[in-house]
Amino acid sequence: MKKILRVLAVLVLLAAGAIWLATGASRGWTKTSVMVKTPDPVTGLDGISYEKKFIAGVDFLGAAALGAGLLAGASLFFRKPKINQPTKQ
């Protein structure tokens, strides 16, 4: 169990890092949409709309680090399994 939790912690960190890199390695806040400007040919104004798009930010990495830390911390509550020593005859 101890090992499982630690492995999970590492996987969470790696997955979060991979998602962060894949979505552009943003050093800002996480976003779930991006602003799209569409010029109006009559008025010359930019119409504003939002396109759904997930961009992981540093808060996402921070949340993953916290989750990994909790998993790793939980692993400390489990004892290392004892290896049975063969008795001498």
Place this chain on the structure above:
Amino acid sequence: MKTKIITILALAAFAGFAYAAPQTFDFKDPKGGNSAIFKLEAPLETINGSANDISGSVSFDPENPGATTGKIVVAAESLTVPNPMQKEHMHSTTWLDVAKYPEITFEAKSLANVKTAGNVTTADVTGTFTLHGVSKEITAPVKLTYLKDKLGDRIPTLKGDLLVIRANFTINREDFDIQKGQHQDKVSPTINLTLGIAGASAK
């Protein structure tokens, strides 16, 4: 002869007066193209957001743009930012309290430094800006573009004119009792607003 001259002059004056009558432009855009953009500095990056539920009316006379008055209303609930948690905080009672103060308004009272070139007028507009239940008089540069007979190009079923208003100005959120003296290192008190809206006057 004298009567004829007086009649002609009276008709000319009436025609001039009729042409110079102010028009009322409605800024509730059925195409949803009107928007206000806000920007403020915060740690990590600049927060960029917008609002698109804009309405209001402006009285504008192409012959006398300096006499322009009107009121623009932005629904506070339409303010949005790309981060959902930031948006929730922005709408909450801690910040804009959109439930209690559902509208952000600007009521134009007068224009100064009016300069007109063709169909474009630039001026400094003074009026009452109301945000978070607090009203302050502000002056901001504005650009008015009168597009005669262009409503049909935008909405084919209608005929009329368009009035495009562009403005860019800065406010201090603390002037409007928004987290006064708080979180200055996390959310800049200075907010830059950019307005780009088009109103229609149907004939």
